[in-house]
Amino acid sequence: MAAPDTHHIAVFCDFENVAIGLKEGNYPDFKIRPVLERMLLKGSIVVKKAYCDWDRYKEYKRDMHEAAFELIEIPHLRQSGKNSADIRMVVDALDLCYTKTHIDTFVIISGDSDFSPLISKLKENGKSVIGIGVRGSASSLLIGNCDEFIFYEDLVPIKAVQPKPAPVKTPQKAPAKPRATIAPPVQEAVGETVKTASPTRRRARPVIEKAAGGDSVLPTIKAEPSAEEKKSLAIEIVVGTVDQLVAERGGDGAISASLIKSTIKRIRPGFSESEYGYSAFGKILDDAQKKGALVVEKKEGGAVLVSLPPSRS
Numbered sequence: 001m002a003a004p005d006t007h008h009i010a011v012f013c014d015f016e017n018v019a020i021g022l023k024e025g026n027y028p029d030f031k032i033r034p035v036l037e038r039m040l041l042k043g044s045i046v047v048k049k050a051y052c053d054w055d056r057y058k059e060y061k062r063d064m065h066e067a068a069f070e071l072i073e074i075p076h077l078r079q080s081g082k083n084s085a086d087i088r089m090v091v092d093a094l095d096l097c098y099t100k101t102h103i104d105t106f107v108i109i110s111g112d113s114d115f116s117p118l119i120s121k122l123k124e125n126g127k128s129v130i131g132i133g134v135r136g137s138a139s140s141l142l143i144g145n146c147d148e149f150i151f152y153e154d155l156v157p158i159k160a161v162q163p164k165p166a167p168v169k170t171p172q173k174a175p176a177k178p179r180a181t182i183a184p185p186v187q188e189a190v191g192e193t194v195k196t197a198s199p200t201r202r203r204a205r206p207v208i209e210k211a212a213g214g215d216s217v218l219p220t221i222k223a224e225p226s227a228e229e230k231k232s233l234a235i236e237i238v239v240g241t242v243d244q245l246v247a248e249r250g251g252d253g254a255i256s257a258s259l260i261k262s263t264i265k266r267i268r269p270g271f272s273e274s275e276y277g278y279s280a281f282g283k284i285l286d287d288a289q290k291k292g293a294l295v296v297e298k299k300e301g302g303a304v305l306v307s308l309p310p311s312r313s
Contacts, residue, residue, distance in 0.1 A: 010048075011045055012089050020137075021133065030060065047103065257306055
């Protein structure tokens with residue numbers, strides 16, 4: 001198999017299948033970002049398509065758009081209540097397989113066993129297939145047919161949402177006397193101003209109410225990170241990426257510095273060492289080694305290999 005930085009990946013998401021699987025497991029909403037970050041450890045994502053009756057899942061459209069997915073509208077059929085996402089996904093994936101030969105890895109986000117024939121055909125054409133689905137709702141046939149199957153819960157550690165306990169009725173207490181911080185006429189005036197204010201002004205209502213209650217209304221201003229804090233963050237990003245790449249490779253071997261940087265750039269396109277106070281990427285590696293977080297080996301010819309220290313590997 002090609003090295004992780006040479007993979008060209010296409011992601012096909014049967015969105016409704018995953019959303020229903022999470023709902024049946026009483027899990028929180030689906031998040032696409034951790035899925036993409038895991039795939040970016042393997043290579044470049046060149047195609048992203050998500051299939052769904054998006055009128056039913058409007059609340060997810062913004063996140064999927066921001067993740068640069070092409071949203072394919074698949075209306076439900078009135079007769080059966082089902083949709084034709086399976087058929088459309090299969091057609092699009094096979095078309096890509098035959099026309100874009102540089103794409104060597106297909107990611108199928110679904111737990112539906114109906115995609116097993118597609119996976120077999122992709123593998124027949126020399127493609128690697130990674131499946132991603134919800135534990136408990138993913139078909140064992142689908143799991144066994146993939147080259148690799150990743151459970152969504154392993155990417156996003158989640159706990160089932162517990163039902164809220166029924167409210168306990170308590171005896172009503174006599175209303176407390178209002179504080180005399182602001183006289184009643186002034187309080188009324190404040191209330192009227194909020195009612196008639198524009199939407200932008202309305203958002204200030206909690207602040208006004210805090211003022212009426214005598215609490216501080218000064219906003220908390222977060223200080224700009226110091227130079228040392230920025231450097232620590234850069235080291236944290238690099239070490240975290242190395243950790244993930246080592247785990248992706250099964251814990252074996254050193255990783256080239258160029259692969260580490262290209263992986264970070266795929267996950268964080270705006271990453272630049274200068275933003276963290278470094279003049280070169282190699283200096284981040286040097287500082288990480290000084291802190292005992294990485295082992296850096298410089299070879300003849302300029303190659304730099306990076307590994308985790310024995311205590312972490």
